[in-house]
Amino acid sequence: MKYFRYVWKNVFRKKGRAFLTMASIVLVLILIVILTSLLSAMEGTTGTGKGASHIVVQHATGLANFMPLAYRQRIEQIPGVVAVAPEVWFGGIYKDERPENFFGQLSTDPEVWGRIHDDFRLPEDQEKTWREQRDSFIAGKQLLEKYGWKIGDRIQLRGTYIPITLDLVLRGVYAGPDESNIFFHNKYLENARTFFSDKTGIFFLRTQTPEQVSAVCDGINRMFENSDAPVKAMPEKQFQLQFMEMMGNIKLLVRSIALTVLFTVVLIVANSVAMSARERVTQIAVIRALGFRRGQVLALVLSEAMVLAVLGGLFGIAIGVPVVKGLVSVMSHTPVAPFAYNVKITAANMLNAFGAAVAIGVLAGFVPAIRSARVSIVDGLRQVV
Amino acid sequence: MAQPLISIEHVSKVYRRDSLQIPVLDDIDLRIDKGEFVALMGPSGSGKTTLLNLCAGIDVPTRGRINIEGRDISSMKENDLARWRADHIGFIFQLYNLVPVLTAMENVELPLLLTKLSRKERHEHVRAALSIVGLADRMDHYPRQLSGGQEQRVAIARAIVADPLILVADEPTGDLDARSAEEILDLLNRLNKEFHKTIVMVTHDPRAAARAHRLLHLDKGVLSAETHAAAERGRESARP
Numbered sequence: 001m002k003y004f005r006y007v008w009k010n011v012f013r014k015k016g017r018a019f020l021t022m023a024s025i026v027l028v029l030i031l032i033v034i035l036t037s038l039l040s041a042m043e044g045t046t047g048t049g050k051g052a053s054h055i056v057v058q059h060a061t062g063l064a065n066f067m068p069l070a071y072r073q074r075i076e077q078i079p080g081v082v083a084v085a086p087e088v089w090f091g092g093i094y095k096d097e098r099p100e101n102f103f104g105q106l107s108t109d110p111e112v113w114g115r116i117h118d119d120f121r122l123p124e125d126q127e128k129t130w131r132e133q134r135d136s137f138i139a140g141k142q143l144l145e146k147y148g149w150k151i152g153d154r155i156q157l158r159g160t161y162i163p164i165t166l167d168l169v170l171r172g173v174y175a176g177p178d179e180s181n182i183f184f185h186n187k188y189l190e191n192a193r194t195f196f197s198d199k200t201g202i203f204f205l206r207t208q209t210p211e212q213v214s215a216v217c218d219g220i221n222r223m224f225e226n227s228d229a230p231v232k233a234m235p236e237k238q239f240q241l242q243f244m245e246m247m248g249n250i251k252l253l254v255r256s257i258a259l260t261v262l263f264t265v266v267l268i269v270a271n272s273v274a275m276s277a278r279e280r281v282t283q284i285a286v287i288r289a290l291g292f293r294r295g296q297v298l299a300l301v302l303s304e305a306m307v308l309a310v311l312g313g314l315f316g317i318a319i320g321v322p323v324v325k326g327l328v329s330v331m332s333h334t335p336v337a338p339f340a341y342n343v344k345i346t347a348a349n350m351l352n353a354f355g356a357a358v359a360i361g362v363l364a365g366f367v368p369a370i371r372s373a374r375v376s377i378v379d380g381l382r383q384v385v
Numbered sequence: 386m387a388q389p390l391i392s393i394e395h396v397s398k399v400y401r402r403d404s405l406q407i408p409v410l411d412d413i414d415l416r417i418d419k420g421e422f423v424a425l426m427g428p429s430g431s432g433k434t435t436l437l438n439l440c441a442g443i444d445v446p447t448r449g450r451i452n453i454e455g456r457d458i459s460s461m462k463e464n465d466l467a468r469w470r471a472d473h474i475g476f477i478f479q480l481y482n483l484v485p486v487l488t489a490m491e492n493v494e495l496p497l498l499l500t501k502l503s504r505k506e507r508h509e510h511v512r513a514a515l516s517i518v519g520l521a522d523r524m525d526h527y528p529r530q531l532s533g534g535q536e537q538r539v540a541i542a543r544a545i546v547a548d549p550l551i552l553v554a555d556e557p558t559g560d561l562d563a564r565s566a567e568e569i570l571d572l573l574n575r576l577n578k579e580f581h582k583t584i585v586m587v588t589h590d591p592r593a594a595a596r597a598h599r600l601l602h603l604d605k606g607v608l609s610a611e612t613h614a615a616a617e618r619g620r621e622s623a624r625p
Contacts, residue, residue, distance in 0.1 A: 013486045283482070289443050289476050290470070290543075291467050291468060291471025291499050293467045294463070378438055
């Protein structure tokens with residue numbers, strides 16, 4: 001601690017350079033906070049939280065193919081399954097085709113919706129009305145705030161791949177982890193469409209406990225593996241991740257970006273620390289003449305890199321947290337909204353980012369520190385004397 | 386005969402630059418007693434600074450032995466030598482070599498960071514050292530806020546703060562005007578007389594050399610002459 005003043009003053013010996021170097025670390029740390037939050041959302045386990053017991057079943061070849069509705073009864077028979085709802089992604093156009101008017105539109109079975117979506121809250125009277133009125137729908141609280149809807153309002157959804165127009169009345173508002181969708185009656189959709197009325201896009205179900213998810217998925221997959229329409233059952237989070245991965249191996253991309261920026265900033269900080277150390281060869285020779293050992297010089301120069309990196313890291317994390325929150329807010333109005341709700345700043349994310357800052361300090365400071373420790377006292381003093 | 390403080394026996398130094406071997410000192414024998422003030426003179430490249438560096442333990446001889454207080458420093462391991470320097474040697478450089486980002490007080494405190502003294506004790510020592518050099522009122526000044534003479538006095542305070550036995554000075558007045566140089570030489574004299582510091586000083590300046598008890602001449606790496614009571618003669622020749 002008694003050396004801290006010496007380290008601190010040397011770090012800010014050239015303030016402009018120190019602040020620019022720190023700014024590069026801050027920017028990288030903001031990026032790291034964002035990327036680790038995205039990564040943890042992608043890699044998040046399904047073993048915690050209420051949504052952890054959710055399973056989505058789709059056609060094995062993809063969402064473009066539908067499955068027979070008759071599968072529902074068979075899936076319901078699997079031990080551990082609480083309830084199963086066939087759901088269809090309507091994908092209609094609300095008002096116009098602008099992205100900000102896009103939101104999730106799912107037909108479902110209101111009779112079991114509440115039992116499956118145990119992570120959502122819908123007032124009982126509203127749920128009852130929704131069940132009773134086939135042309136009614138419920139919407140997430142966030143959508144109400146976004147569009148200014150009120151109970152009793154009517155909306156029209158113009159179908160795209162299902163060529164019909166839905167005329168729906170808002171009868172309920174739910175709250176929960178993902179408030180960016182609307183749910184409406186399966187029966188209304190069946191009545192409105194004239195084709196594949198005995199099929200569904202997905203089955204959404206809940207198991208009694210999260211621990212049963214894996215076994216139930218296996219059971220469902222095995223049950224239909226030799227049928228005309230084999231299925232793929234998976235935890236809800238994995239299902240959401242599929243949409244991200246349609247764009248490629250996002251996780252690999254995110255990791256590559258994170259490593260690239262980390263490596264780049266290590267080079268930037270290393271260059272800055274090395275420049276600073278090179279300019280002080282005589283000073284280093286003097287303190288070694290005074291009795292500082294090579295190891296102490298190494299520790300001092302390494303500490304300078306650490307101070308820069310840790311300060312940059314703390315500022316980066318402090319700024320990164322609100323940035324991620326803002327990003328989630330923006331994403332929640334886009335088609336990746338369900339994924340956005342999983343993007344959270346956790347203590348682990350912040351710890352990871354801080355660890356990255358420490359790693360930047362160590363990696364960037366190591367070579368200049370070793371070089372400084374190797375400076376010959378006689379050669380160092382000769383530079384000016 | 387009393388044991389000398391510094392005993393240099395058959396010391397040679399050869400520097401290697403790539404495939405070249407450059408002999409700098411050749412078979413030097415020298416004894417310096419405790420409390421002596423010795424000046425090393427000679428033309429550039431004669432090996433003065435190399436001899437000073439060897440006495441200070443910041444360089445090691447190619448051949449021969451250097452005993453200080455009866456201890457062979459030429460065979461010490463690097464870390465032991467660093468500790469030994471911290472305890473025994475005070476350095477005064479021509480260009481002062483203060484750390485520009487540290488105040489006078491922080492610069493003087495540097496050698497004490499290697500000790501087990503508390504912060505309070507360190508500051509007491511620093512105040513005492515700066516008082517001796519007459520800069521107690523400049524403790525919070527940065528080197529850039531001091532004159533050359535004041536900077537050198539801060540460097541002297543740094544050299545004496547850990548109370549070393551030996552002060553090594555490499556052209557301590559070489560970058561100063563005549564008046565400042567006289568002040569620094571007066572200060573060195575005082576440290577030698579009042580505080581019994583053994584001083585080994587490299588200089589080109591006859592007036593500086595005149596302050597020493599003994600004047601050693603080096604030429605092409607060999608001790609060519611030794612003059613006693615040089616002070617009087619130096620003073621005489623320095624008068625206009």
